[in-house]
Amino acid sequence: ICYNITRLMLLFVAFMFAKVVVFFVFFLSNVAHALKIEINQGVVKPDPIAVVDFFDEKGDDSALGTEIGMIVKNDLHSSGLFDIVGEDTFLESKKTLATKGHNTRNWSLLNLRFLAYGKINVSRSGITVAFRLVDVVTGEEMFSQLVSGNAKRLRVIAHKIADLIYERVTNEKGYFNARIVYVETANNAPSKRTTRLMLVDQDGFNPVALTPGNNLVLTPQFTPDGKMLVFIAYNDNAKDSLGKSAHTYFFDLERKSKRLMIPLNVMKKLMTKNGGNPVQMTYAPRFFKDQMKIAISIATSSGSNIYSYDLTTSKLVQLTDYAGIDTSPCPSNDGKQVFFTSDRGGREEIYVMDSDGSNVKKVSQGTGKYSQPIVSPRGDLIAC
Secondary structure, X not given: OHHXXXXXXXXXXXXXXXXXXXXXXXXXXXXXXXXXXXXXXXXOOOEEEEEOXXXXXXXXXXXXXXXXXXXXXXXHHXXXXXXXXXXXXXXXXXXXXXXXOOOHHHHHOOOOOEEEEEEEEEEOOEEEEEEEEEEOOOOEEEEEEEEEXXXXXXXXXXXXXXXXXXXXXXXXXXXXXXXEEEEEEOOOOOOOOOEEEXXXXXXXXXXXXXOOOOOOEEEEEEOOOOOEEEEEEEEOOOOOOOOOEEEEEEEEXXXXXXXXXXXXXXXXXXXXXXXXXXXXXXXXXXXXXOOOEEEEEEEEOXXXXXXXXXXXXXXXXXXXXXXXXXXXXXXOOOOOEEEEEEOOOOOOEEEEEEOOOOOOEEOOOOOOOOOOOEEXXXXXXXXX
């Protein structure tokens, strides 16, 4: 009897132990499941910022200060990274801010992230804006800055202020004080259609025509230093030494003048090499990191190939030698390689070669067509 009782007790203990183990395992599995975290997308939420119109030191309700403030607000809002808070909620006036400084508590009540304010001084020499950027959450001043300029360039002053705020908050260079070049078509009728180069501020203000519109112009871009434009113009004069052809030109923004990117004497040497036939087109230029050297496509009767051209020495070097079409060269950010488009595989695809034309490899994959490669600013992606 004692033996049976002992056996029953042992079986009971074993059963209870097994039950506890099963429960513990089940508990751990539930805990592990409860702690599982999945991140499948990012959310960019604009930071709320108050930009107070700039106060005139003379005590006037300056229209200029209000206009500059409005331009700064529009710039920051257009970036998508800032939520502009309306002035009807402000607890401190621009005069109070400019003369006594800010009270952080009055702005934290508005659930702000940033506060920008300051004062403007207008004199015969121009306009000077002294402004501050404040981190409302910490109450600390992020920076203070003076921005000056000609009264006629009020928008430039405002764009510079927006650039400084943007750069301090994001650690990325601001782009508001930038301009855009584009081609405008003056008439939709093919027989009367004319095109001209246009220059405009990045927010659409101050459009200026750069060319008269008597030639077809295409694909404008800025030089790396921003002082000149590069574009293609079609020459329709058969009696001209270049004949009927399209070539790449420089346009000097200060002098308002244009010139061939590859000089005529260099072009004539290429014509001699090509059996005296004219160079049909010089197009799709891209600058190396050193802005005194370019990669460019040149079309002759023997095909379209890629060359490098040194703007200092006028040395033209052929990088590809293919009877079809090699075009759209784009140097890598370090200048050691050149990406380009070629149909040598039967369709348009992206290839890469060393900057001297050696070691050619296909980059693109898939069944589609790929063309006009552009390397991203960080060098980690290629758009095509």
